[in-house]
Amino acid sequence: MDKKEKNNLKKIILQKEGEILHEIKELEIKTAPIEPDCSLGRLTRLEAMQEKSINESILVKAKIRLKKIAFVLTKIDSEDYGQCSICEEEIPYGRLCIVPESTICVSCANSN
Template sequence: MTTEAKAALRQTLEAAAAKTADEIAQLEPQLEPIAPDCCLGELTRSELMGEQEVAAKAYEAALRRKNRLAYALSRIDAEAFGVCEACDEAIAPARLALMPEATLCVACANERGE
């Protein structure tokens, strides 16, 4: 991978990390406990709890992505960056453009069901 490509990918990773941090910040208030007597118009407490569960899943996914992005940023200068951890083949630039935190090529990711 060229120096210019790594620089562009670093910018993509940093932008994705910032966006993910914003998503996490927006989801955190939705994880607050719901008061037993809370009712907003037609929404019942159980509906609010269902929405909170959805927010919790999104929050967990955002935290996982944040960690993967931080890992990618920590190793972007390594020679092995952009190389599949399973088969040691280069990860396609198009895949890295869409998923800059990818550590597996498409074939290996499909084999693992990721």
């Protein structure tokens, strides 16, 4: 990976970080406690609670992803960024553009 590609990846990662932060904010609003005296009907309330629990699991995943992204940002300037942590092969640039927080290559990911 050359310097230009690395700078490009940094931009992608920072952009993703911003997107996830935004997503987390919205999910936190959606997962706020449902008022017990809200004027929703019983069924609507049940639906609201189901939706809330779905959003809660999305929120947990988004937070994990944010942690990974933050970790990658601290690693991107080091020599071993973009290297598979299992087989030490270089992870293809195209894959890093899509999943910049990946720390293992496709073949290792598939054999796990």
